[in-house]
Amino acid sequence: MGTAGVAGLILLLGVAFFLIIGAPISISVGIASVLAMFSILGPENALQTSAQRMFTGMNSFTLLAIPFFILAGVIMNNGGIAMRLVNCAKVLAGRMPGSLAQTNVLANMMFGSISGSAVAAAAAVGSTMAPLQEKEGYDKSFSAAVNIASAPTGMLIPPSNTLIVFSLVSGGTSIAALFMAGYIPGILWGLGCMIVAFFMAKRKGYKSDEKVPFKVALKVFIDAIPSLLLIVIVIGGIIRGAFTATEGSAIAVVYALVLSFIYRTIKVKELPRILLESTRTTAIVIFLIGVSTIMSWVMAFTGIPQLIADALLGFTDNMIVILIIMNIVLLIVGTFMDPTPAILIFTPIFLPIVLQFGMDPVHFGIMVVFNLSIGTITPPVGPVLFVGARVAKLKIEQVIKPLIPFFGITVAVLLLVTYIPALSLWLPTLLGFIK
Template sequence: MEIVILFVALGVMLVLGAPVAVALAGSALLYILTSSPVPPLIVAHRMINGVDSFPLLAVPFFILAGNLMNTAGITERIFKFALAVVGWLRGGLGHVNVGASVIFAGMSGAAVADAGGLGAIEIKAMRDAGYDDEFSVGITAASSTIGPIIPPSLPMVIYGVVAGVSIGQLFAAGFIPGLIMAVSLMMLVAFIAWRRNYPRDQAFQLSVLWYSFHKAFLSLLTPVIIVGGILTGAFTPTEAAVAACAYALFLGLFVYRTLTLRRFLRVSFDTIETTAVVLMVVGAAAIFAWVLTANRVPELMAGMLLSASDRPWVILLLINLILLIVGMFMETVAAITITVPVLLPVALELGIDPVHFGVILVLNLMIGLLTPPVGMVLYVLARVANIRFERAVVGTAPFIVPLAAVLMLITFVPAVTMWLPTLIYR
């Protein structure tokens, strides 16, 4: 029963507003001091081991690549190209929002980067065109969750490290579900646009499409280089992240000439700050997960779930429910590093491929970014749009429905997720 100290301490620290990394490492240290013969120095060793991983090198480089693309004006060119492609549909800017997120997903791999970078451009354009703020923020928030599903994906890098799964296979597994998410969101946009009689934002013109494609061509090559390089085996995910940074620097410094030394320094400091936060959480979660494993909590949890029903689909629903609740209250990286040691053994017992389970887990946690009380994407977009957080929640709620439908599809139809990695890697 000493393990109760761990969870009580974690809950108290989070309620008191302690940073997630401090709460995770602090609760683990308190447990070791009060209930374990293990020396406290093990906390430092386990935290260092948690971040001592070659695949984790991809994290700062993908963060830097996303920041460089936002600063160098690449996201704005992508938005204008998406506007020329689908802006002629009724409710066109809603469709543009989704299309731009799909393209940007192949560059940054982070929902918050998508929301913060494209979101500012998209919400301003939709507001100027007369769309209400709730709809604008809602579709921007929902479409940003595509970023961590379509490769590259920072959460999948973290999952791959924790679960010991091929990151290349995880990236391949997320490609088709990400496109299905985009189609489902566009279908809801079309329905809302029909119900509210939203206008067509611009007439389709081949000359405008060609001009915007010409202006954005080099930017559009970025996801081709990253995703193509990973799927063909030319790059490892870490090497692809470095290549993305190098290409973004090339475009910003020499082609578009929008990246000044002052901007580059600001981007670098932002990247260092974000990376430090992510790796602190990973390290703290590593010691927390070690304490759970040492006390056989994953085995106990697996036994409880497997004894709840003899029907696999019921257990899968329970796992999804657990992940959705965790995603509502916990930051994505911490949630991955804590839940994987507990829930992955259950998934393996059910015969679920760990690659398939990784996509299920990440999509659950992305939906959690759209729900209070944490809802990081909602906080970002509420600040970008300068509206109350409650209005952002109301506007986003309808768009959770198609995302939940896609979650059920990939949960119970494994071929949707596993077809591409099986074709490429197996």
């Protein structure tokens, strides 16, 4: 076995070993990658090259968008914005059977798209909606399932940190194009959840709310406008080329902070806690990106992506079958791994394969993020699943059964997104981001 083979074996076995013993994914990837470097370059050169690769991987203007969007999300999560969006969603969904469940879905779509975090949406909206639904006699497991299933829509509806990570690792795919491409798939996910909630609510006999007077509805919409304007300002500015995604993320922080001060929901003395919370999250993500850069170098040296591509293309040259295999792999991986490391690891492996078949990288990016977003609500690791269950004060096994219909509809939407490129590409093409 040559040097490349030994390094590849050390990398794969090392990552598997450290994950099995319970080490965090970033530590597992980092240690295994450096050990593989030792076999290629020797101890001294390996440490120096690893440090250089980590710095290079994190030294990106595009990556600055992630800490800013994370900070904006934390500010909004603490700034009373969720309740205003819930009230707006309640007016929109009030006449539908199971109106509070429909409200939960719409509120998650709006809050998730503003904060860019599925976990934040599940926590903020879930903690607001759970008492309301319990008061109206909703089954707690059903309420939790609706909240959990719809929370990841914000990972597709921009701004989305996962799409920014994909842009970085895919060689600079346009962030603006990815943001626009995420709208229709994200909305379809939400609509799918609303359809399932509609039929489940009809079966359980949950009624709609009484009609809201026009003056009350108008006041609710006016109260929600400042929060919703964040999307218009940030995404609109990116589309028009007024500023980059990174600059837009900084604007989002300033806007969210000013809005929270106006609402008087955040005090100056709370800012250190908010900054610390966002710093912890940012540190995890950025460190993971850094160690994944080392791993990418080792993988390129050992030729692992090409070996996998050759094996897959040797098995079949049918694009439909290849995409099915990729979806299955990503769905399985998503149940054990957070979206960010999964994107960093599997994009360099799968992207060259689909490019050979002429698949647009923007379409592929949406497919990957959609797959891994489903993983956030599936056991055994799903962070949204655990947060949603904790907010509802339920055990995981109590929400799995009512979640099954939602799994079915999201996988159906995934297949539509996979095999109908227009669902992802129509909007960015219309706006001129894809030619």
